[in-house]
Amino acid sequence: MNLDLFSTGSEPPVELEPGAVFLRGHALPYVDALLPALESVMQAAPLRHMETPGGFRMSAALTNCGTWGWTSDRHGYRYTRHDPQTGLPWPAMPPSFLRLAQDAAGAAGYPGFLPDACLVNRYAPKARMSLHQDKNEQDMSAPIVSVSLGIDAMFLWGGGQRSDPARRVPLQHGDVVVWGGPARLRYHGVLPVAQNHHPRLGAARVNLTFRRAATTT
Numbered sequence: 001m002n003l004d005l006f007s008t009g010s011e012p013p014v015e016l017e018p019g020a021v022f023l024r025g026h027a028l029p030y031v032d033a034l035l036p037a038l039e040s041v042m043q044a045a046p047l048r049h050m051e052t053p054g055g056f057r058m059s060a061a062l063t064n065c066g067t068w069g070w071t072s073d074r075h076g077y078r079y080t081r082h083d084p085q086t087g088l089p090w091p092a093m094p095p096s097f098l099r100l101a102q103d104a105a106g107a108a109g110y111p112g113f114l115p116d117a118c119l120v121n122r123y124a125p126k127a128r129m130s131l132h133q134d135k136n137e138q139d140m141s142a143p144i145v146s147v148s149l150g151i152d153a154m155f156l157w158g159g160g161q162r163s164d165p166a167r168r169v170p171l172q173h174g175d176v177v178v179w180g181g182p183a184r185l186r187y188h189g190v191l192p193v194a195q196n197h198h199p200r201l202g203a204a205r206v207n208l209t210f211r212r213a214a215t216t217t
C-alpha cells in the first residue's frame with residue numbers, strides 16, 4: 001500500500017483544529033475512477049430521501065456502499081448490512097473509494113484507516129445538513145473522511161456542543177475533510193447548497209463519508 005501515491009503536488013494539509021484536517025483538492029486525481037464507480041453504487045442501491053426519527057424528510061438523498069450502511073427512519077439511526085429498500089447487501093466499497101479514503105486519512109495523520117462504511121449524500125440546490133455529530137459508530141478511534149464532489153457547498157465546522165459557534169469552510173469539487181482523535185465528535189453540517197452547475201456532476205453536490213462503523217467485520 002502506498003499512501004502517498006497521488007499526494008505529490010497537492011496542497012499542504014490545513015489544520016482546522018487538532019485532529020481535524022482540510023485537504024484541498026486531494027480527491028481530484030481519483031475523480032475519473034470515482035464517478036463510474038459511484039454510478040454503479042447508485043444503480044445497485046438507489047438514492048433515497050430518508051426520514052428522521054422526528055418524522056422529517058432529509059433534504060439530501062442518501063445511499064451507502066461497504067459492509068455497513070447507515071439508515072434512518074422513524075425508529076432511529078443505525079447501521080445495517082442490508083439495504084432496507086432492496087433487501088440486498090449494500091454494494092461493495094469500490095476499490096477507488098477505498099484507496100482515496102486510505103490515502104486521505106494517511107495524509108491527515110491517520111495511517112491504517114480501514115473504513116467499512118461509505119455514506120453517499122447527494123445534495124440538489126437548497127438541500128442542507130443540519131449540525132450533527134457522527135456518533136452511531138462503534139469504533140470512535142477511527143477518523144471520518146469526507147469527500148466533496150460537484151457543486152460548491154459551505155461546510156459548518158462546529159464545536160463539542162450544538163450551540164457552539166461554527167466556522168464556515170467553503171468546499172469545492174475534490175476537497176477532503178478528515179476528523180478524528182480529539183475532534184472525532186465535533187458538530188458539523190452543510191448550509192443550503194446554492195444553485196450552480198458542475199461540468200462533471202451537473203446541478204448536484206455528492207459527499208462521500210467514509211467511516212469505521214464496526215469494531216470487527
Ligand code: SIN
Pocket residue numbers: 121129146155188189190207209
Ligand atoms: C455529513 O456530515 O454526513 C455530510 C457532510 C457533507 O456533506 O459535507
Ligand code: FE2
Pocket residue numbers: 132133134188
Ligand atoms: Fe456527518
